[in-house]
Amino acid sequence: MSRRTLEGDLVRLRAREESDLEFVYRWINDWETIKYLGQRYPRSRAFERQWLTSGDPAYGNAAFIAETLADARPIGWLGLHGATPENRCADLGIAIGEHDFLGGGYGTDAMRTICRFGFDMMNLNRIQLTVYDWNPRAIRCYEKVGFRHEGVIRDGIFKAGRWNNLVLMGLLRGELQ
Amino acid sequence: MTEVLSGPETSSPFEGRLVRLRAREPEDEPLLHRWFNDPEVTEYLAIRYPLSHHGEREFIEKTSDVSYQTASFAIETLEGTMIGGCGLENASPENRRSTLGIAIGDKAHWDGGYGTDAMRVLCRVGFEMLNLHRIELEVYDGNERARHVYEKVGFRLEATRRQAVYKHGRYLDVHLMGLLEGELRLD
Numbered sequence: 152m153s154r155r156t157l158e159g160d161l162v163r164l165r166a167r168e169e170s171d172l173e174f175v176y177r178w179i180n181d182w183e184t185i186k187y188l189g190q191r192y193p194r195s196r197a198f199e200r201q202w203l204t205s206g207d208p209a210y211g212n213a214a215f216i217a218e219t220l221a222d223a224r225p226i227g228w229l230g231l232h233g234a235t236p237e238n239r240c241a242d243l244g245i246a247i248g249e250h251d252f253l254g255g256g257y258g259t260d261a262m263r264t265i266c267r268f269g270f271d272m273m274n275l276n277r278i279q280l281t282v283y284d285w286n287p288r289a290i291r292c293y294e295k296v297g298f299r300h301e302g303v304i305r306d307g308i309f310k311a312g313r314w315n316n317l318v319l320m321g322l323l324r325g326e327l328q
Numbered sequence: 329m330t331e332v333l334s335g336p337e338t339s340s341p342f343e344g345r346l347v348r349l350r351a352r353e354p355e356d357e358p359l360l361h362r363w364f365n366d367p368e369v370t371e372y373l374a375i376r377y378p379l380s381h382h383g384e385r386e387f388i389e390k391t392s393d394v395s396y397q398t399a400s401f402a403i404e405t406l407e408g409t410m411i412g413g414c415g416l417e418n419a420s421p422e423n424r425r426s427t428l429g430i431a432i433g434d435k436a437h438w439d440g441g442y443g444t445d446a447m448r449v450l451c452r453v454g455f456e457m458l459n460l461h462r463i464e465l466e467v468y469d470g471n472e473r474a475r476h477v478y479e480k481v482g483f484r485l486e487a488t489r490r491q492a493v494y495k496h497g498r499y500l501d502v503h504l505m506g507l508l509e510g511e512l513r514l515d
Contacts, residue, residue, distance in 0.1 A: 191422065237376065238494050276499065277491050302487020305506055306462050309423050314461075319487040319504065 156272055157215075159260035162226070164215035164268065167203045171216055174225045175199050178248025187286055188246055191310055210234055210273060213241075217261045219252070226252040229261055231269050231278065239276035241269060254288075262296045266327050276324050281307070281317040293320050297328040341456055342401075344445040349401035349414065349453065352392040356402055359410060360384045363433025372471040373431060376495065391415070396458055403432070403446045411437040414450050416458065424461035426454060443474075447481045451512045461509050468493060469501040478505050482513040 157164040167175075178184050179194045208214060214230035227247035234241035243265065247258050269275040282289050284303060294300075298320040307317035342349045361384045363369050391400035400415035414430035428450065432443045454460040465483065467475050479485075483505040491499035 238492065240489075240492055276494075277489075279489060279492070299490075301489060302485075302504060304464070304486055304504065305484075306508055307423065307425065309461070319489070321490050321492075323491055 156268055157264065158220065159264040161220055161255075161257050161260040162217045162264065163220050163223075164217055164229070164261065164264055166207050167214060167216050167228070169200060169203050171203055171225055172196060172200055174216075174248065175203065175228060178227070178246065181248065183250065184246055184248050186311065187283065187289065188244075189308060189310075210236070213268075213273065215265065217247070217257070219257070224249075226257060227261065229265055231265065231273065231275070234273065234275060239274065241273070241275055241278055243269075243278050243280040245280075258289075259292050259295055262292060263327065266296060266322060270324050270327065277321060279319065279321045281319050283308075284316040284318050290318060290320075295328065296322070297326040298322045299326070341453055342449060343406070344449040346440075346442050346445040347403050347405055347411070347449065349403060349446070349449055351394050352388045352400060352402050352413070354385065354388055354392075356410060357381065357384050357388060359433065360388070360413070363412075363431070366433070368435065369431060369433050371496075372468045372474065374493075396421070399426075399453065399458060401450070403430075403442070405437070405442070410434075411442060412446065414446055416450065416454050416460070416463065419458060419460065424459065426458065426460050426463055428454070428463050428465040430465075439473075444477050444480060447477060448512065448514055451481060451507060452514075455509055455512065462506060464504060464506045467503050467505060468495075469503065475503065475505075480513065481507070482511040483507045484511075 176196050176199045179190065179199060211234055212232055216225050217227045217229055218225045226249040229245035231241040231243055245262060247253055266278055269278050301319045301321045304317040304319060306314040308315045361379065361381050364375055364379050391398050394400065396419055398417060401413065402410050403412040403414055404410045411434040412432035416426040416428055419426035430446060432438055451463055454463050465478065467478065485503055486506045487504040489502040489504065492502040493500045
């Protein structure tokens, strides 16, 4: 194998650890991060600790922490969820919680790494995600990695006083760039 | 002068021109078991494996108390013959959004307008009784009859998940359709 399957050019994906608690607790309660997600309620340390220790990455729930290759600093979390063996399709979720690492290619590198993992190690056929239609930075990142626009879910989420459209995007085996 | 207050002058929201929706009963089990083991009925459904009588009984037990989260119904003709089932599942109260599923299991009642009528009644229940804002559903590529019905009652094609489902030896595209408050067409 030419390279480690969970390493990109800037980030490495690894299992969640209880020692990540202060990072994920800060990220999941930071409006600047969760405004781009479906998340809406405050989360306790107890809830996040439970999530961090709820099981290692596995087929139906492959969740990771992204850390920098340079100094192993946790910068966000991501995962492939809900895969079923018959359809070989999973939902992708990703968030970069450390604002200093937005716009530097870390998110794109993490996306490529997890999609490669999904196809090469989990043997998926399809990876899908939804993103708010007012989040062009994320949409451009997903396009760059090879995701195609598959449609728009009208008024899919009500949050912060308004209805939001969701763009549905999909990536098939062989389309990863 | 006293004014007599009265409720709405409408008929039951669970009744349409041809069908009525009612809660599921244990007695429904034999018909459900027959229908959902019939490959013609399940061709375009998410059902993949054979279903046991035990599994059907459990399904009925789990769904017979109609609630916001599990608004599941038997479809019967106005004369009282059960012809299928339908439901609104996993409603999210913040997003006021729910997923619709429907199947007419009795093939003698395909193509007679029963499915269309049941769709209208179910969507009305979703908007008028559950206070939903959005109803969505998935339809497999190739299921033209169903898609036609959904379009007729007002659903719009919103997205196509390419190769999202594997069945019958091939990957199928899955179309996502959505209906918002005010878009339901009753005629």
